[in-house]
Amino acid sequence: MSRTTLDLWVGVFVVIGIAALFFLALRVGNFAGVDLSETYTVKARFDNIGGLKVRAPVKSAGVVVGRVDSIVFDTHTYRAEVEFTIATRYEFPRDTIASILTSGLLGEQYIGLDAGVDFDMLGDGDLVQMTQSAVVLEKLIGQFMFDRAGAAND
Amino acid sequence: MTELLRNIGSMAINGVWRLGLAARFFALLLRYSGQAFLRFHLTIREIYYGGFLSLLIIAVSGLFVGMVLGLQGYETLQRFGSGDALGVLVALSLVRELGPVVAGLLFASRAGSAITAEIGLMKATEQLKAMDMMAVNPIARVVAPRFWAGVLSMPLLAAIFSAMGVLGGWLIGVVMIGVDEGAFWSQMQSAVDFRYDIMNGVIKSVVFGVAVSLIAVFEGYDCSPTAEGVSRAITRTVVGSALAILALDFVLTSFMFRGQS
Numbered sequence: 001m002s003r004t005t006l007d008l009w010v011g012v013f014v015v016i017g018i019a020a021l022f023f024l025a026l027r028v029g030n031f032a033g034v035d036l037s038e039t040y041t042v043k044a045r046f047d048n049i050g051g052l053k054v055r056a057p058v059k060s061a062g063v064v065v066g067r068v069d070s071i072v073f074d075t076h077t078y079r080a081e082v083e084f085t086i087a088t089r090y091e092f093p094r095d096t097i098a099s100i101l102t103s104g105l106l107g108e109q110y111i112g113l114d115a116g117v118d119f120d121m122l123g124d125g126d127l128v129q130m131t132q133s134a135v136v137l138e139k140l141i142g143q144f145m146f147d148r149a150g151a152a153n154d
Numbered sequence: 155m156t157e158l159l160r161n162i163g164s165m166a167i168n169g170v171w172r173l174g175l176a177a178r179f180f181a182l183l184l185r186y187s188g189q190a191f192l193r194f195h196l197t198i199r200e201i202y203y204g205g206f207l208s209l210l211i212i213a214v215s216g217l218f219v220g221m222v223l224g225l226q227g228y229e230t231l232q233r234f235g236s237g238d239a240l241g242v243l244v245a246l247s248l249v250r251e252l253g254p255v256v257a258g259l260l261f262a263s264r265a266g267s268a269i270t271a272e273i274g275l276m277k278a279t280e281q282l283k284a285m286d287m288m289a290v291n292p293i294a295r296v297v298a299p300r301f302w303a304g305v306l307s308m309p310l311l312a313a314i315f316s317a318m319g320v321l322g323g324w325l326i327g328v329v330m331i332g333v334d335e336g337a338f339w340s341q342m343q344s345a346v347d348f349r350y351d352i353m354n355g356v357i358k359s360v361v362f363g364v365a366v367s368l369i370a371v372f373e374g375y376d377c378s379p380t381a382e383g384v385s386r387a388i389t390r391t392v393v394g395s396a397l398a399i400l401a402l403d404f405v406l407t408s409f410m411f412r413g414q415s
Binding site (some may be wrong): 001003006007009010012013014016017018020021023024025027028029055 | 195198199201202205206209245249307309310311313314316317318320339342343346347348350351352356
């Protein structure tokens with residue numbers, strides 16, 4: 001086979017391969033999703049993070065605005081310290097409430113941000129003061145059972 | 155009894171010796187790669203024979219694997235009332251695991267065995283020696299282009315496999331079974347991360363490409379120059395590549411996806 005035909009077929013092969021990669025990136029993956037190239041980092045302390053994991057989404061009003069970066073246990077306050085990044089184009093007031101929510105009944109957990117009313121905005125490295133822990137199903141059921149037992153005794 | 159122990163010992167020593175030889179061969183291969191790149195059309199030729207001609211088998215197998223994933227995945231998911239998540243299941247299992255691994259296995263048995271056979275036969279018919287006599291380095295002229303062609307082809311083939319698989323899953327899930335098309339794609343897109351899932355799959359396929367190509371050229375170059383030796387070398391290529399792919403896949407997966415999601 002002559003060299004030019006060979007080059008042509010190899011070119012076709014490379015084009016198909018790269019087209020497949022683009023298909024995976026754009027159609028299958030969320031490459032065009034939330035742009036997290038410019039971000040700022042915010043910290044929050046929770047009493048209980050439940051099943052929150054690193055890379056879990058941070059949502060506000062259901063829209064993904066960032067991702068969880070790291071989760072560590074703070075030995076001074078005995079609480080979980082969660083660091084998450086938010087895209088720079090989303091700004092939140094200083095009195096924003098961060099809560100750990102669950103998508104669906106058994107879905108993965110994420111951080112929900114409820115914007116406050118302050119005029120100052122959160123900056124890089126700030127601490128979100130008001131937080132709400134994850135709902136632990138066992139505790140909830142235990143409380144419910146306890147209440148029922150108390151009601152039955154009255 | 156002593157005979158048995160002696161055999162086991164010699165097998166172990168032989169294995170380590172061959173590993174050392176392969177490492178030295180790899181170093182030599184990298185050293186002469188520059189020389190091979192100066193005549194890049196040799197590599198192009200090998201990409202045609204190794205990569206382009208594998209396209210059909212890769213595409214067809216990818217389609218069928220995706221279709222089977224669609225059928226089996228739907229069967230299981232609909233028991234939990236989450237048939238809509240079929241796209242996630244198909245895409246994640248293909249992009250993370252099945253794409254690189256199955257494409258690697260197919261590539262090893264289709265192209266790797268051919269490379270070993272070609273180099274082995276060249277050695278048996280003393281073509282490699284003849285090249286050496288003419289001051290043509292056989293590693294730069296014969297071995298390096300085949301190696302680099304394999305390394306370059308593997309990621310492309312794995313991507314094509316995954317893409318065809320997703321199309322196969324879509325064909326079964328959406329067109330035949332009737333999963334909602336919007337849910338299929340949108341759930342897939344929100345679950346598959348470009349950097350985390352797709353790029354790790356690409357990294358895997360590059361590693362498998364290096365492993366398969368190295369095993370193929372080494373076994374060919376190292377075989378005993380007889381008809382029996384060549385056939386044994388081909389068997390060793392296919393078996394060794396398959397084991398290397400599966401073992402490397404385990405190691406890479408435990409590095410990449412360790413309990414993070």
